[in-house]
Amino acid sequence: MSNVNVIRENGRETVQRFQRYKPLIPIREAGGIVYVSGHGPEDINTYEPLYRGRIGEELTPEEGYQAASECAKTLLRAVQEHYGSLDCIRQVVRALALVNCGRSFEHPEKVADGFSDTCVEILQERGRHARTVMGTRNMPNHNIPVEVEMIFALADGYGDRAPVLKSGGEKWQIMI
Amino acid sequence: MGATEKRMEQLGITLQQTDWRGKGAAEAIFINDILYISAHYPVDENGRPVYVGRVGAEIDEETAYKAARLCGLNMLRTLQAYIGSLDRVDYFVKALCLVNSAGDFYNMPPVMNGFSDLMVEVFGHRGRHARAAMGAYVLEGNMPVCADAIVRIRR
Numbered sequence: 001m002s003n004v005n006v007i008r009e010n011g012r013e014t015v016q017r018f019q020r021y022k023p024l025i026p027i028r029e030a031g032g033i034v035y036v037s038g039h040g041p042e043d044i045n046t047y048e049p050l051y052r053g054r055i056g057e058e059l060t061p062e063e064g065y066q067a068a069s070e071c072a073k074t075l076l077r078a079v080q081e082h083y084g085s086l087d088c089i090r091q092v093v094r095a096l097a098l099v100n101c102g103r104s105f106e107h108p109e110k111v112a113d114g115f116s117d118t119c120v121e122i123l124q125e126r127g128r129h130a131r132t133v134m135g136t137r138n139m140p141n142h143n144i145p146v147e148v149e150m151i152f153a154l155a156d157g158y159g160d161r162a163p164v165l166k167s168g169g170e171k172w173q174i175m176i
Numbered sequence: 177m178g179a180t181e182k183r184m185e186q187l188g189i190t191l192q193q194t195d196w197r198g199k200g201a202a203e204a205i206f207i208n209d210i211l212y213i214s215a216h217y218p219v220d221e222n223g224r225p226v227y228v229g230r231v232g233a234e235i236d237e238e239t240a241y242k243a244a245r246l247c248g249l250n251m252l253r254t255l256q257a258y259i260g261s262l263d264r265v266d267y268f269v270k271a272l273c274l275v276n277s278a279g280d281f282y283n284m285p286p287v288m289n290g291f292s293d294l295m296v297e298v299f300g301h302r303g304r305h306a307r308a309a310m311g312a313y314v315l316e317g318n319m320p321v322c323a324d325a326i327v328r329i330r331r
Contacts, residue, residue: 032208093205094212094326096272101314109316116200124196131201132215132324134274135314153207 026078032154033093036078040144041070044077049144054137056105059145064099068114071097071148076122079152088158092119092129094151100143101135108135115148203254209331210269211258215324216251217316218243227320232281235320240275244290247323252298259329266328268295268305273323277311284309291323 026037041050055064080086097115099108112133119127129150139147177185184190204213218227227243229235235243256262273288275281288309295303305325315322 091205091207093207095201099314106314106318107316108314113198113200117197118200120196120200124194127196128200128202128205130203130205130212130214130324132272132274132322133316134312135276137313151212 027082029154029159032159034079034152034154034159036075036150036152038096038098038147038149039071039074039078040139040141040147041067042074042141042144044074047141049141051145052142053145054100054102054105054143055108055111055145056102058102061105061107061110064111064145065114067144068097068099068111068146068148069118071146072115072118072122075148075150076119083158086123088155089123089126090153090155092123092127092150092152094130095119095132096149097131097133098136098139098147099133100139100145101137105135109133111146112148115146204258206258206329209266209329211255211327211329213251213254213325213327215272215274215316215322216247216254217319217322218246219250219319225317225319228318229320230276230278230281230318231287231320232278237283237287240287240320241290243319244273244288244321244323245294247321248291248294251323251325252294255327262298264330265299265302266330267302268299269326269328270306271295271308271323271325273307273309274312274315274321275309276313276315276318276320281311284311287321288323291321 028035042048043050050070051059051063051067053059055061059067076086079089095115097112099111101108112131116129116131119129139145201214204211218225220226226246227235227239231237231240252262255265271291273291275284275287277284288307292305292307295305
């Protein structure tokens with residue numbers, strides 16, 4: 001079964017507009033490893049942030065957790081748009097989470113759990129990743145609370161060298 | 177649903193659903209000969225912080241150097257657990273080192289040499305790596321430093 005519907009939560013038609021709004025590209029592939037740009041909790045079409053502010057000041061840790069969860073959905077949507085299906089993910093490999101922290105907030109890792117939990121809820125074992133969490137003070141796009149960048153390993157049959165995109169149905173072996 | 181699952185359904189055997197919450201962040205992920213290691217902190221064997229505080233405020237540079245070395249030691253333990261023998265380390269590729277810095281502290285690279293020196297002591301030339309050392313505003317549990325790494329492993 002494809003994981004596609006799991007993240008289709010906003011319920012609206014989305015158009016691929018990543019390139020239009022950013023001079024960056026959201027995805028670059030090299031040697032079977034895919035590097036995904038940092039994504040915040042943003043509306044996929046308008047880049048309007050869904051959350052703003054620092055955790056521990058404007059936002060509570062729970063809201064931060066939700067924002068990090070939105071990051072996972074935004075990232076996975078970018079991947080899905082690029083490759084047609086989340087079955088292209090053999091294994092999420094690494095995530096770098098930046099958490100916008102207020103003065104006395106000391107647990108950015110609990111906020112980043114929002115990303116990690118959503119990742120494994122959608123992808124299960126394939127969603128596990130090495131993670132680095134960093135508390136920062138200033139973030140782009142009107143001070144979004146979280147931003148996550150991700151590296152994942154591409155499943156067989158996907159990518160630049162693959163002749164045709166598969167529509168899914170495969171089960172991928174668990175690594176490690 | 178697969179044939180086995182259908183048969184289990186007929187037999188009335190149900191499996192408990194896995195609760196994936198909290199299991200997303202692994203200590204390391206091994207893919208295509210490369211081991212991606214999560215951030216390691218200066219903690220003891222029970223995971224309790226050994227050093228707490230910001231570098232340049234509660235923690236001075238020398239103590240932070242030791243904390244960075246402890247990050248490295250914890251990472252070696254994880255490495256050993258994942259690949260059996262440290263002989264299998266082909267070479268270190270890259271490390272990202274974060275220093276929990278007070279307002280006017282700018283000496284992140286000397287602090288993180290605590291981590292890098294250890295790797296060169298242990299692995300010699302193979303322990304050298306590309307590195308980024310940067311100041312963070314907050315780290316987990318207000319610990320002074322953390323380091324992650326990408327390591328190439330021999331088959």
